[in-house]
Amino acid sequence: MLLLFATALAQSVGSFVSPGPLAQPHRELDAITQCFACHSPLKGVDPGLCMGCHERVKQQVETKTGFHATKGSSCEVCHADHRGRDFELVRITKGEFDHSETGFELTGRHAKLECDDCHTGDDWSRVDSTCRSCHKDVHGAQLSDRPLLPACEACHTTGGWRVERIDPKVFDHTNKRFVDYVLEGAHVDVTCHDCHFDFVFLPKKHDACVDCHDDPHRTKFGQRCESCHATPASWSVPRFDHDRTGYTLEGVHADVACSGCHGGNVTTPVRHDTCEDCHRDIHRGQFAPRGCADCHDVTTVRFALRDFDHTKADFPLRGKHLEKQCEDCHGDGELATYLPLAHQDCSACHSDAHEGRFAPSPCKICHAETGWAVADFDHARTR
Structure with a gap:
């Protein structure tokens, strides 16, 4: 009681x-x-x-x-009490709360979020401010496992999650301590998205060049591109062993630039079964079916004549004609095309020293190819 x-x-x-x-x-x-x-x-x-x-x-x-x-x-x-069981001790008016007072200012895309997107449940203070507490680690822990790499915000900003360029002080792709594949030469100038176009930057296969680059040679030279190409400055070929193509460059051919035969695309195969595949027939077929190599040699300047048997021509050379050089009759030896010359009579090449006095008699009545001196002359013809 x-x-x-x-x-x-x-x-x-x-x-x-x-x-x-x-x-x-x-x-x-x-x-x-x-x-x-x-x-x-x-x-x-x-x-x-x-x-x-x-x-x-x-x-x-x-x-x-x-x-x-x-x-x-x-x-x-802020938390007044003794106002009844249903009184809310925590009252926040959405849209009016200054989030910067929490020590985590909302900027960029964060500022567009609703409170409930991050804060769930009754205790709104129990929210971790680290990126991984809200965002999935799309890098698959490949970056977090490396102690030298900083936090997400070192590369990403709230203005947009896409990374356009990474400060080498933050992530150095040229340093073996950061990556397994060190960028050198022309690779250094390549943007991240040229290789990691999914924006996730997961490891890329890099066992061979063809893992990233197309093979314009269609595997003709194997997969070790670095045997010809170098990365220090560009993909240019400092020296290429043309013997590997099955067509050895000799003589004049060895001094020709790659583009001289291949044009702008040096990877395009060039036919080389005959000389005419590359060279124009300046003789216009007069020596067919003989090939160019029958007379020309790649070891001489401008493919000059190695040997030519004029007895096989329509005008065999005899006597004094044998003493003449090709260009004496056919013009400048460097540019000569050696097209057929008129040779029906002597006047086609020689001027008439007699000024027509013995016309229409041909020169050979008095002169012979063994020497231009008169072999037999009938003075009665001068009357």
Whole structure:
């Protein structure tokens, strides 16, 4: 009986002292015997007592991180109580809350998010601010496993997650400590997206050049491109062994630039079954069916004549004619095409020293090819 009276008396006194029921989270403290769980005698609400239960808030205050690190020490200013069981101790008006006060300012794409996109549940303070707490690690831990690599924000910004260019101080693709495939020469000037076009930057297969580059040679020279190509400055071929093509360059051919035969695309095969595949027949077929090599040699300047048997021509050379050089009759030896010359009579090449006096008699009546002196002359013909 005495116990029931004491309990009733305590409830009666509590109703007189308490300004109102506590909110739902504090309902277990809603008793006259629990006042000092939050209040210090003659001091009101004691923040130190609040921290005894709210350890996460205490940690933020002590480390000066998070939202509570920027606030004052009076908890009841923001979290008033004794206003009923349904009263919300935490009231945030969406669109008006200054997120920079939490120590994590919303910028770029983060600023366009709704609160519920990141904060779920009742305790909005329990959100990890690291990138991986919200974003999937699309790199498959290949970067996080390397101790030299920094956090996500070293390469990415909230303005857009796409990486256009990476500061070599952050990620050095030319340093073996960062990557398995070191970029050298012309590779250094290639943008990330030229190779990693999925924006994920997962490891690329790089066992052979053809893993990235098309083979314009159609495997004719194998897969070791570096045997001809170098990366220090460009993909140019410093020296190419043309013997590997099955067509050895000799003489004049050895001095011809690659583009001289292959044009702008040096990888395009060139026919070389006959000389005419590359060279125009300046003789216009007069020596067919004989081939060019019957007279010309690649070891001589401008494919000059090696040997030519004029007895096989329509005009065999005899006597004094044998002493003449080709260009004496056919013109400049360097540019000569050696086309057929008129040779029906001597006047086609020789001027008439007699000024027509013996016309129409041909020269050979008096002259012979063995020497231009007169072999037989009938003076009676001068009358």
